[in-house]
Amino acid sequence: MLTEKELKEYCAGARENYLAHISIDCVVFGFHEGLMKVLLLEVKDEGEWYLPGGFLLKKEPIEMAANRILKERTGLDEIFLQQFHVFGDPDRSKQHFDMYKDMIAPEENWFTNRFLTIGYYALVDFCETNPAPDQFAAKCSWRDLNDLPELKLDHALILKTALDTLRLQLNYQPIGYNLMPKEFTxxxxxxxxxxxxxxxxxxxxxxxxxxxxxxxxxxxxxxxxxxxxxxxxxxxxxxxxxxxxxxxxxxxx
Amino acid sequence: MLTEKELKEYCAGARENYLAHISIDCVVFGFHEGLMKVLLLEVKDEGEWYLPGGFLLKKEPIEMAANRILKERTGLDEIFLQQFHVFGDPDRSKQHFDMYKDMIAPEENWFTNRFLTIGYYALVDFCETNPAPDQFAAKCSWRDLNDLPELKLDHALILKTALDTLRLQLNYQPIGYNLMPKEFTxxxxxxxxxxxxxxxxxxxxxxxxxxxxxxxxxxxxxxxxxxxxxxxxxxxxxxxxxxxxxxxxxxxx
DNA sequence: AAATCAAAGTGTATTATAGACACAATTGTA
DNA sequence: TACAATTGTGTCTATAATACACTTTGATTT
Missing domain, CATH: 1.10.10.10 (Winged helix-like DNA-binding domain superfamily/Winged helix DNA-binding domain)
Known part of the structure; x- marks a missing residue:
């Protein structure tokens, strides 16, 4: 959880730099020791986790924003990224930022705005990544796809949709270049x-x-x-x- | 082209009711006399055409907005709709609303904001539709897919992407229920x-x-x-x- | 050094699906 | 009643998907 000062500064900066009502969330898939992994962030002081995400600079192309966000989380450039769906339920973020209601008026709080989030999924080489948390997270780490913690907001839905899309993709596209090391058996x-x-x-x-x-x-x-x-x-x-x-x-x- | 009064009223209303920076564009496919048709609107006093589209009310689910927009254009309810891509190039609408620059300051003009547009494609029964123009259009009508007029903005790209998606879809989903009459040979x-x-x-x-x-x-x-x-x-x-x-x-x- | 084990390499027979292709049946018109 | 146009249907062939078993290799154990 942020301090009041941090929060207010963040909100002021966000309003100035980011396009309102739009966010980006990324489902980053990796593969290691025979297990499918997903990159997640753990909320400070809570047991909850969320997907790597962020906002769109006012003049930034969407794809570039997704790349920027993932570079910050993984250290990787030129990631295989694919837009797959927009999630825009009006209630999708309701009550998830109640914790800040005593620090800042809701109309001042960037996070209580309605956001449509553009879902991207990414395939990366597990061994090449250097997971780094953002300022709201205590840590950023790989989690097993079949042993996931509880996810904030609608991130469980986003993750499931990404996985479904990936499986469909398997039927008409090659896959693996971005998930495997250079050489493999x-x-x-x-x-x-x-x-x-x-x-x-x-x-x-x-x-x-x-x-x-x-x-x-x-x-x-x-x-x-x-x-x-x-x-x-x-x-x-x-x-x-x-x-x-x-x-x-x-x-x- | 709108009068100054109409434009200013529209912009004020839009700012009040719609979510900023988001729009929806729909590629409506129909099928008639052996030809693939697309529903298009012709800009008042210009030779240009554009896709049926609109904005998202501040608390409206995306899908509902797409349905609302299409009901206004076609008279149809419960249309087969599929979200297929978000188009968000920062320059996608640049210069397309220059014509209004003497009427209203750019910062007051709703249309000169940056918009990310969510693309939906729809399949409808040609014979059931009653095309109706919106307030910016002189008319709303079906055009042959293989004889398209010039399209405004990036609408040609949106249309092409919709068509590509539809063709892909054909490989793993049935199609036709929404495009054909009840009985057919x-x-x-x-x-x-x-x-x-x-x-x-x-x-x-x-x-x-x-x-x-x-x-x-x-x-x-x-x-x-x-x-x-x-x-x-x-x-x-x-x-x-x-x-x-x-x-x-x-x-x- | 020989035996063993676990994983990897390889081939074939069968079945299902996709593609090419030709002729017979029906209906209205000349 | 012959004709033209369109529809209905069947078969053969090639290709792709599936099921399935034995051999090879290299390290480890005895």
């Missing part, structure tokens, strides 16, 4: 798909299909040092990968 | 698909596939009176149709 990539989809896939069919997309390059050297047969290393063929991103996988009609 | 439905996709489809394969979705009911009576063999009439099986809408057609993974 086929079983590791399969684990990513299994984790996102939350179901087991057949090893052989997965490999055949994935190779059929022609977005993978197999390295000459297998990965040594594991306790078993050395698996081949793959990397994404960026050219074909990007082509697949824009063209999609299956014609349908 | 298989060739008519095929024409709809061909028009949306802008390509020819095979009659026999189309029929087989479409019937495979189990969303159609064949009527006992064929349509008589045509100059040739009487085609069967079909209607959508609403229960299965809605199930297909939520579940999607093909598993993918």
């Amino acid at each position: 086929m079983p590791e990539l399969q684990k990513l798909y299994e984790t996102i989809l939350d179901k087991k896939l057949d090893r052989r069919n997965f490999q055949r299909r994935m190779l059929g997309f022609s977005i993978l390059t197999r390295s000459d050297q297998p990965r040594k040092g594991g306790a078993h047969k050395a698996p081949y290393l793959y990397s994404f063929d960026l050219e074909n990968y990007k082509a697949a991103l824009t063209e999609g996988f299956k014609g349908g009609w | 298989m060739p008519e439905l095929q024409k709809l698909y061909e028009t949306i996709l802008d390509k020819k489809l095979d009659r026999r394969n189309f029929q087989r596939r479409m019937l495979g979705f189990s969303i159609l009911t064949r009527s006992d009576q064929p349509r008589k009176g045509g100059a040739h063999k009487a085609p069967y009439l079909y209607s959508f099986d609403l229960e299965n149709y809605k199930a297909a809408l939520t579940e999607g057609f093909k598993g993918g993974w």
Whole structure:
């Protein structure tokens, strides 16, 4: 919780710099040790968590704002970002900022305005991130997707919608370049798909299909040092990968 | 073009009732005589056209605003509506309201604010609509999708994005219930698909596939009176149709 | 050094789906 | 009654999806 001085300064600054009524919330997906992770922030002095988010500078393009916000939270630039939905229920933030009602008049409090929030989801390489809290958070950290804490506001809905969108996306776009390290094995990539989809896939069919997309390059050297047969290393063929991103996988009609 | 009085009254009313910086634009698709149609408004005293749109009341849910706007333009209630993207380039409306610069100071002019516009697309039964202009338009009418006039602002981009989304949608959702009359023949439905996709489809394969979705009911009576063999009439099986809408057609993974 | 274990590599047979294609039936008109 | 236009329907083929089992490898254990 902020002090009265901090809050008032923040609100004055926000009114001056940010576009009213618009916010951005980001669902940042990572993948680590076979688990799907989401980047969350923990509210100071509370047990609650929320999604990385922020506001739009008055003359800033939306995508740029989302990038800026994520750079602040993760240290990463050029993140894979995708706008997926606007959440605008008039009551979506009701009562969530009651705690400040004795410090500042509601009409002065930036946070009691109505906000439509633009949802972005991001896919990032877990190992490359340096999570950093914003000024309302005690900490910023990765949480397991299947063991989530309670989320503030409508952030649980936003997260679910992002996940649904990601799963749909899997059907007509390649995925993984932004979530995997440079080199990876086929079983590791399969684990990513299994984790996102939350179901087991057949090893052989997965490999055949994935190779059929022609977005993978197999390295000459297998990965040594594991306790078993050395698996081949793959990397994404960026050219074909990007082509697949824009063209999609299956014609349908 | 509005008079100075009209403009000032509009701006004062807008500031009082609407949420700042947010607008809604709708791409309304219809289908008639084998042609894809889009509902457009023609600016008074100019040759330019724009998409049906409007603003969000301060306490109104977004979807409700989109419905309200479309009811005003088409007379229809309960329209199939889908949010598909937010357009928020800071310069998207630049210079488009220069014509009013001598009437009102820019800071007083509602229209020179920055707006993020939430794009919705709608599918409606062409024959049921009663197009009605808004107060900035000389007329509201259906235009052929493949013979469009020049559009104001970034409305050409919005329209194109809507169309792309619709085409994608075709791959995993049924479509047609909102675009076709209650009863229709298989060739008519095929024409709809061909028009949306802008390509020819095979009659026999189309029929087989479409019937495979189990969303159609064949009527006992064929349509008589045509100059040739009487085609069967079909209607959508609403229960299965809605199930297909939520579940999607093909598993993918 | 040999046996063992766990994970990875690979292939084939079957089934379902998509695509190409041709002929017969119906209706109004010439 | 022949014709033209349109609709209805079936089959063959190619491709893609699925199910399924054995072999290979490398480290670890005995």
